[in-house]
Amino acid sequence: MAKVGAPEKLITKDGLRLDGRRLDEPRPVKLEVGILKRADGSAYIEQGRNKILAAVYGPRELHPRHLQKPDTALVRCRYNMSPFSVPERRRPGPDRRTIEISKVAREAFEQAIFAEHYPRAGIDIFIEVLEADAGTRCAGITAASLALADAGIPMKDLVSAIAVGKIDGQVVLDLTGIEDNYGQTDMPVAMMPRRNEITLLQMDGHFTSEEFEQALELAIKGCKILYEKQREALKTKYGGP
Numbered sequence: 001m002a003k004v005g006a007p008e009k010l011i012t013k014d015g016l017r018l019d020g021r022r023l024d025e026p027r028p029v030k031l032e033v034g035i036l037k038r039a040d041g042s043a044y045i046e047q048g049r050n051k052i053l054a055a056v057y058g059p060r061e062l063h064p065r066h067l068q069k070p071d072t073a074l075v076r077c078r079y080n081m082s083p084f085s086v087p088e089r090r091r092p093g094p095d096r097r098t099i100e101i102s103k104v105a106r107e108a109f110e111q112a113i114f115a116e117h118y119p120r121a122g123i124d125i126f127i128e129v130l131e132a133d134a135g136t137r138c139a140g141i142t143a144a145s146l147a148l149a150d151a152g153i154p155m156k157d158l159v160s161a162i163a164v165g166k167i168d169g170q171v172v173l174d175l176t177g178i179e180d181n182y183g184q185t186d187m188p189v190a191m192m193p194r195r196n197e198i199t200l201l202q203m204d205g206h207f208t209s210e211e212f213e214q215a216l217e218l219a220i221k222g223c224k225i226l227y228e229k230q231r232e233a234l235k236t237k238y239g240g241p
């Protein structure tokens with residue numbers, strides 16, 4: 001049964017989505033590196049209607065000291081949504097969803113960061129969602145990856161992330177809020193594009209195995225598009241080839 005307020009269709013007769021995109025087209029993206037003075041590294045992303053800041057502190061001596069690891073740095077991540085980021089005011093503070101997103105985002109980076117270069121240190125990643133319209137964990141990861149690079153933290157590769165999903169029975173790239181709400185499936189993916197290594201894959205809903213293959217291929221394509229934009233943003237800040 002259709003939900004109250006649901007649009008009749010998410011894909012129009014001419015095969016386009018409600019915002020005019022093709023099925024395999026990502027939302028417009030704007031990236032900026034190094035915008036916060038006091039953080040060691042920072043970045044800002046706009047992806048469609050998402051507006052997200054990422055800040056990185058570290059590597060620095062980890063407190064409390066009992067958390068220090070003798071052979072590696074501890075990577076921590078906090079994903080937070082501001083109360084004004086969504087149509088219905090969010091209660092400030094962590095909830096199950098933000099705790100889960102903080103965990104999966106941290107895991108997406110743990111595989112990329114050479115944490116063993118910094119024994120006993122802490123690396124703190126903050127993702128602050130200012131405006132949300134679906135795909136914020138992915139956009140947050142894309143921005144945080146730039147903030148880590150801006151902080152000079154060595155990584156195997158940048159991490160790029162995007163969600164794929166199913167709406168009106170079709171596999172599409174980079175869901176908007178309305179597509180996420182009224183579609184059938186949402187699958188966020190993060191990866192190190194040059195190494196072809198997936199560092200996050202979650203799924204809300206169902207895909208057939210053929211749809212899954214198609215969706216994964218599309219997510220990889222989307223990550224590669226973002227990867228080029230991330231590299232451009234770093235070049236804009238730091239120059240170089």
Ligand code: UDP
Nearest residue numbers: 086087090132133134135136137138177180
């Ligand atoms: N959302 C909301 N209120 C909340 C949490 C989420 O309105 O408390 C919206 C927000 O636009 C978010 C979207 O629902 O981007 C999808 O949330 P999901 O949990 O799928 O995470 P995301 O797609 O942002 O990574």
